Amino acid sequence: xxxxxxxxxxxxxxFVRTGAHLMWYRDWDKIEKINYYIWCIKGAGxxxxxxxxxxxxMAAVRELDGYVNPVEVLDRINVKADEVRHVIIxxxxxxxxxxxxxxxxxxxxxxxxxxxxxxxxxxxARPPFKHVSDAASTTYLxxxxxxxxxxxxxGDQQILPGIQCFLSPGHTVALQTxxxxxxxxxxxxxxxxxxxxxxxxxxxxxxxxxxLVGWMQTYDKLRERVSSPDLLFPGHDLLLTENYPxxxxxxxxxx
Ligand SMILES: [Zn+2]
Numbered sequence: 001x002x003x004x005x006x007x008x009x010x011x012x013x014x015f016v017r018t019g020a021h022l023m024w025y026r027d028w029d030k031i032e033k034i035n036y037y038i039w040c041i042k043g044a045g046x047x048x049x050x051x052x053x054x055x056x057x058m059a060a061v062r063e064l065d066g067y068v069n070p071v072e073v074l075d076r077i078n079v080k081a082d083e084v085r086h087v088i089i090x091x092x093x094x095x096x097x098x099x100x101x102x103x104x105x106x107x108x109x110x111x112x113x114x115x116x117x118x119x120x121x122x123x124x125a126r127p128p129f130k131h132v133s134d135a136a137s138t139t140y141l142x143x144x145x146x147x148x149x150x151x152x153x154x155g156d157q158q159i160l161p162g163i164q165c166f167l168s169p170g171h172t173v174a175l176q177t178x179x180x181x182x183x184x185x186x187x188x189x190x191x192x193x194x195x196x197x198x199x200x201x202x203x204x205x206x207x208x209x210x211x212l213v214g215w216m217q218t219y220d221k222l223r224e225r226v227s228s229p230d231l232l233f234p235g236h237d238l239l240l241t242e243n244y245p246x247x248x249x250x251x252x253x254x255x
Pocket of ligand 1: 093095096192235236
């Protein structure tokens, strides 16, 4: 089977958060830091980007410290955003889907339930959901519906040989994680199923929960399918930049 490498690309941060944001309903008195990332999967002649980051316009509006346009970050490993063909969107929070317009030739892969929720469910317009979403990128994706640039997935599905999306609800209605065949077996880009490694280690979710039961079931599913616990990667941990070989500025090779 095709084998790939996985890169974490920091595009913004660090941001200060209370501990209770990283470890839900705990650690109120702790101050922690997180980064914003996208990921890149390379191998077998293919390049797949996981999540889209945010546009410069949104970064200015949201006053994101340490922001670098994801297009520039990708360029450091010779990936041209305007030539990328495959972009997997794990979920439609602004820090993951806000940059879809930076990839003008890509096909976007999203769980259909996630997409429909943000587009069609009136609950998505209520304050706690509106706060973490982005109207511009949602509209952009909606404009692609019915074309070959938007592929809506239903459950676990293969994108390319050795790259599979897993339905992984909890943090959002239908977040998806990305399982990748590597030299060390199956690694999983877990996105916000965990903000930090400690969530997996301590079997404890991070903040922004739509379904806590689903979240714990997602943990069971990911643990069963990943080849080793250290190949299950969180969405916002500073350790993604600190604990792995840096191959360009703010870019590390996870496996
Ligand atoms: Zn996130």
